[in-house]
Amino acid sequence: MTKPFQFTANDVNVEKRETVFQGFFRMDKLWLTHPRFDGRDMPVFTRELFIRGDATCVLPYDPERDEVVLLEQFRLGALGRDQSPWLLELVAGMNEDGESPEEVAQREGQEEAGLTFEPLEKICDYLVSPGGSTEMIHLYCGRVSTEDAGGLYGMEHEHEDIRAHVVSSDEAIAMIHDGRINNAAAIIALQWLELNRARLRKGWQ
Template identity: 35%
Template sequence: MSNKLRAVVKKVEPMCSGFLRVNRYEVDVERHEGGWRTSRWEVMERGNSVAVLAYDPVRDELVLANEFRPGALVAGDYPFTDNLVAGGVADGESPLDAAVREMKEETGLELTHPILVHPGAFVSSGGTSEKIALVAGTVDASLASGALGNPDESEDILSVVLPAEEFIRRVREAEITDLKTLVAGYWLAERRARSTHWG
């Protein structure tokens, strides 16, 4: 396509301003077949985040976080899920620095040799402005134990250690239901198939 379509925000109306902010946007949107239309969308805004694929190359294991997920409960699914360690990226903080911080906060583990797998993809651009970056790094999985997390953020997080092949099997057999964790699992499987590593 030679000409990019345009969209112009005309009005922003705050709907909710708790931990998550929801705004209603009135937007003039250029149509694919010519002309314009005015539409209204409600968009959830909470800033950007990072997810961490934490791998122990000595033990060939991964460290995940098991915690209560309210969205899964509301959807009628089992709400205690195994996911990548993840959290918000503060203003002025890089995804790599946020990954190291979140790993320490949620598991007590030091993340070393972090690399940026993806700088940030939309979680669901039809309803939220949030982008999530994916970082991979190494940890000592033998040190993972107990439940941690920030109680001020209602976190109660149990570290889960899985053999890499078991993690990939759970991804492929749809036992993992968290999208960022699925993406990281397929990335890891592709790396292992090509016998390439990071760090």
């Protein structure tokens, strides 16, 4: 049996690429071909690609109180579904040129929740929707104190309106199991916390 990853980016031939939309986001159209697993070449086909920069997300966790901070805000992509478009999410922000994910984490922690993370522990990097988007998420858990956490935050000139909630870890984990939290970054981070909670409570205090 052939092992995975026999092909690389060098095996993809992009014959043409053009930007078809440039607004708050950018969309490119590509004409491309690549080898098939059966040895033939794929005929030239077209795809639209959502060009979006990388982002950093952080789950704020207090190991002494065993609590997390979750942010509630409006998300357009959830509008029209059988749920509220106000979601419970992590601290998150887009990575600017020259910024490390750790720098983004600290900047967004202050802007969105008034929090500083010490330390930050890497959870993983993952592609959000690689079938049509370039975005990569850099995911972390950050130690905080939730004693004075919570309240209203966000950059008004960026049309952010954020309420920070302090939630017990048990309740947050229950919310991913019953579907009240259904965005990928929060699900991955809270499932990671469920697996690593005992270690963090012992090692971070």
